[in-house]
Structures are given as C-alpha cells and as structure tokens.
Amino acid sequence: MATQVGYVKSVFPVATTRKISHCQSSLLPCRIGYTARVSHVPLVKKVSSDAVRISCCSNNARESDFGAEKLEETEKSYSVVMKFGGSSVANAVRMKEIANLILSFPEERPIIVLSAMGKTTNKLLLAGEKAVSCGVTNADSIDELSDIKDLHLRTVEELGVDRDVISKHLEELEQLLKGIAMMKELTPRTQDYLVSFGECMSTRIFAAYLNKIGVKARQYDAFEIGFITTDDFTNADILEATYPAVAKRLHSDWVSDPAIPIVTGFLGKARKSCVRTTLGRGGSDLTATTIGKALGLQEIQVWKDVDGVLTCDPNICPQAQPVPYLTFDEAAELAYFGAQVLHPQSMRPAREGDIPVRVKNSYNPKASGTLITKTRDMSKALLTSIVLKRNVTTLDIVSTRMLGTVGFLAKVFSIFEDLGISIDMVATSEVSISLTLDPSKLWSRELIQQELDYVVEELEKISVVNLLKNRSIISLIGNVQMSSKILEKAFQVLGSLGVNVQMISQGASKVNISLVVNNDEAEQSVRTLHKIFFESGKLSELENESIPENGSVRALS
Numbered sequence: 001m002a003t004q005v006g007y008v009k010s011v012f013p014v015a016t017t018r019k020i021s022h023c024q025s026s027l028l029p030c031r032i033g034y035t036a037r038v039s040h041v042p043l044v045k046k047v048s049s050d051a052v053r054i055s056c057c058s059n060n061a062r063e064s065d066f067g068a069e070k071l072e073e074t075e076k077s078y079s080v081v082m083k084f085g086g087s088s089v090a091n092a093v094r095m096k097e098i099a100n101l102i103l104s105f106p107e108e109r110p111i112i113v114l115s116a117m118g119k120t121t122n123k124l125l126l127a128g129e130k131a132v133s134c135g136v137t138n139a140d141s142i143d144e145l146s147d148i149k150d151l152h153l154r155t156v157e158e159l160g161v162d163r164d165v166i167s168k169h170l171e172e173l174e175q176l177l178k179g180i181a182m183m184k185e186l187t188p189r190t191q192d193y194l195v196s197f198g199e200c201m202s203t204r205i206f207a208a209y210l211n212k213i214g215v216k217a218r219q220y221d222a223f224e225i226g227f228i229t230t231d232d233f234t235n236a237d238i239l240e241a242t243y244p245a246v247a248k249r250l251h252s253d254w255v256s257d258p259a260i261p262i263v264t265g266f267l268g269k270a271r272k273s274c275v276r277t278t279l280g281r282g283g284s285d286l287t288a289t290t291i292g293k294a295l296g297l298q299e300i301q302v303w304k305d306v307d308g309v310l311t312c313d314p315n316i317c318p319q320a321q322p323v324p325y326l327t328f329d330e331a332a333e334l335a336y337f338g339a340q341v342l343h344p345q346s347m348r349p350a351r352e353g354d355i356p357v358r359v360k361n362s363y364n365p366k367a368s369g370t371l372i373t374k375t376r377d378m379s380k381a382l383l384t385s386i387v388l389k390r391n392v393t394t395l396d397i398v399s400t401r402m403l404g405t406v407g408f409l410a411k412v413f414s415i416f417e418d419l420g421i422s423i424d425m426v427a428t429s430e431v432s433i434s435l436t437l438d439p440s441k442l443w444s445r446e447l448i449q450q451e452l453d454y455v456v457e458e459l460e461k462i463s464v465v466n467l468l469k470n471r472s473i474i475s476l477i478g479n480v481q482m483s484s485k486i487l488e489k490a491f492q493v494l495g496s497l498g499v500n501v502q503m504i505s506q507g508a509s510k511v512n513i514s515l516v517v518n519n520d521e522a523e524q525s526v527r528t529l530h531k532i533f534f535e536s537g538k539l540s541e542l543e544n545e546s547i548p549e550n551g552s553v554r555a556l557s
Ligand SMILES: Nc1ncnc2c1ncn2[C@@H]1O[C@H](COP(=O)(O)OP(=O)(O)O)[C@@H](O)[C@H]1O
Pocket: 084, 085, 086, 087, 088, 115, 282, 303, 304, 305, 306, 308, 309, 310, 311, 312, 313, 314, 315, 338, 339, 340, 341, 342, 385
C-alpha cells in the first residue's frame, strides 16, 4: 500500500511508541484544535468531538508517525494505570504506604484502580448468605457487617479523613442486608449490588486521603464512567463500547481539571438492565487492563502481595520463584487454568492494545516483578510455571459411530452450548472424546446436577458416557516447541509417584500442556514436578539440560 501523508486537526494525548500493526483500527482520544502530522494513513474518520478513528494500512506505521507537531508536557494525559488488590489496601497503614508508593514515581501520571479493602468482598458475600438464611431476621446480628463497619470506620479515623465519605454507604449497606433478611431473596443481581460496596468505599477513602495530604485526586465509580458489561451478573463481560466511553470521560476530566483518578475495580454497569455488575472474582485486574487499552497507556501495573507471577502457587510450593518475563499467551493460559494471581480475562485488553503488563509486589516494591508482553525470547525457555485447577469434572464420550461419521463432534458440542457449559480441555481419537468442564462456571450454578444429568442423557443417545468427578488439571505453561522434553520429564516424575495421567492435551496456544489426574494425587504431583523443573538446577531453561535420572526423581518425591 502506498504511503499517504495527510493532516488532521487533532492531538494524541498519549505519547507512546506502540506499534500499530497491519490494518489495525484504533480508536484513540485526541484533542480538537491542534495540528497533528499523520503519515501512512489512508483513513482518518472523526467519530466524536474529541476522538478520531484511524485505520492504518501500513506494515511499518508506528504511533509516533501520528504524533502531534507540538505536544507540550502539560498537555500529556495519563501514562500508566496502577491497580492495587485487596491485600495492598487492607488497612490505614497499607493505604498510607500505597500513597507513598504512588508518589515515589513523580514522573508517572497514573490512574489508580483499587479493589475492596482486605477480605471485604468475601465478608459481603458471607453477610448476604447469612441474611438470606433462615434464623436471621435482622442485619444487626450479622458479624460480617460489624467487621466491615469497624474496618472502614477505623481506617477513616486513622487516616484522618471525614467519615462522611463512607457513612451513607454504610447506612445503605445495612438497609440492603435488612431487605435481604426480610425478603429471604438474594439474586445474582442483588449480590453484585451488595459486593459493589467494597470497592465504592475503598476508593472514596483513598481519594479523600490523597486530597488530605495535598495530592489532588478524584474518585470514580466504574459503573458511572462507561464500564458497560453484559447482564451476566457475578461474571459479566466488558463490552466494546466501554473503551471509547472510559477514554473520553477520563481524558476530558483531565483536560478540564487534572486530578489522579481513583477508580473502583471489579464493577461495571449492565447494558440492558443498567444496574451494577461484577466482572468475576479478582476482576479489578480486568478493570486495569481495560483502562490501559482504552487510553493506550504505556504500561499497566498490577500490584499484588507476591513478587510477581510465580513458578507455582506459593500455597502449594513455598519455594516458588518469580517469573521475570511472560508473554500475554502464557499469562492468559496460566490465569485461565487456575493461577489466582491474575483474572482469567485480564490479558485480553492488554494483548489487543499491545500494552505491557507489570506484576509487582506492593509489600516489596524493589523486587523487579514480572513483565508480560506480546513476545519474549523463547529460545532457552522450557517451563515457565505449573498451575493446578482442582475439582474438575471429566467426561469420556465413546461412540463407534464416530468412525468416519460427519457431525458427531458438532452434535456433542452443541449439547454443551445449549446449556452454556464451558469446556476447558478436549482430547479426541477416532471413536472417543474426552473433555473437562470448567469448575468455576459449573459449580456456582444451582441447577448443575440436573444439567449434568441432562447432558449425560443427551449424550447417551449417541454414545457411551463416563462422567468422572474429583479430577484436577495440572497445566505445564512453557515452550510447547519443547513438548517432548517437558513431557519426558513430567511422565518420569508422575510415573515415579505412581500417578496415572488420565487425559493429556496440548492447546493451540503453543504454551500449555495440560494433564488430568485424580484430585488426591494432584498437589503431591505439582510439588514434585516443581522440585524437578525449578528447584534442582535450572531445568526450567534449556541452557542446563542435564535431566536428573529416575533415581533422583524418586529421591525428591
Ligand atoms: N502462580 C502464581 N503466582 C503468584 N501468585 C499466585 C500464583 N498462584 C496463586 N497465587 C496466589 O495469588 C495471590 C495474589 O492474587 P490476589 O489475591 O488476587 O491478589 P490481589 O488481591 O492483591 O490482586 C498470591 O498471594 C498467591 O497466594
């Protein structure tokens, strides 16, 4: 395609060197009234008073090709989004530390995303369950409500901010629990409304504290600034309309009255019913990456209570080590297959916007953490991380009719589609399919036993079905180009433990090999695999290829 040079009346507030890939279409906020030099651009279309859509059809165009002629420092908008999880803002002391941490990066122009304080979300869920249960007639008797009130009022007091910033929320929360106790009804929709109080209060307290110490901050409820989601309460998906809406709102506020935005994580607004939704547990990570993509920021930072993404869940393997670099694909597989450290959907916006994600430890900011990017040097990589997903159900579906039959797989999958049950892993042969069902999607649904019975009933019309519960998926995240080496070692380890692998699948993502084993054998298997791959020498990298002999595997187990 021939290079074209044109001029539009706009300025991009975000100065990045992000590469715009071939024929990618980006919606970027800009300010009207400035002249920007635009090259390689066959199509520039104004879509609102302060945004243009650029369709770029050049292989090598970079965002800097679209830079403003004169972009003053003061005109630059945000550079980074920093998300702090519940453990990072658990009390007044932690909030003060987080404020200092933010201020220790004076060169950044951050947007802050916060989760609810400490275990507040769990307590709100428990309070809801108690309110709806028999025997509870009044919210006053729910201990979790008292704990939530104590924590938030104590924090306000210790930070020296006005308790008015949350007093209305605490009153409303009590009223809501009274209503639930009276009606004995707690729908997923009400549950989302109930848990939203956590983030609404943490952000108000923190914004008030920053203002008190002289740092201008502004609180935002995500459901008021354009986070539009599906109406799937408790696990809503972010809709495309979110990106321009959020960018427009945050950007125009910055232009008219600059202040650090403090945004509620985890929350959105249902497109159809217009009420509050939540993005699934741990959803504040997704809020952060959505903001990162919406504003085309330089970096997305998620601050946790561990030194980054680790080689394994530290609760299973206390020796787990931080992984310095990951690709979006690796991080997404790791999150999807059960590593609590990242929300399963959170990598999607970052990958689409090609924005680096840095996972850092708010308790140990000096630790370098994990940097997640589109690509990394995989030439020496073997294994990156081991992930365990427990309580998985597997189905073995055997049909003699599958041999040479058209449409058998389609029929099987349509049965799951009709019921909205998602499948994690699939392995097929000429006459059989084995698959695993996602436990988080499965067991949170009330009708599940009936639904499973129905699935089996439907499948039995065309096959012989064997349903097996209490299984676990061990996912080996790494360089699947080296799958023979990884599997050779993994099977040596599992064989020495007497563990029978019931199913194996190597996904198209090229970064994940998943193995199904019994629940009661899973943790020991993961611990031993971790010892062999990560603790005995550097087997996780190809540089040092000396694989221990069988004997040493046994010795370690
Ligand atoms: N592979 C892993 N790497 C890092 N942490 C993990 C991993 N698997 C599980 N975890 C757990 O995830 C926790 C951090 O995630 P989370 O609690 O959601 O953080 P936050 O609430 O700060 O966002 C860690 O404390 C750790 O126990």
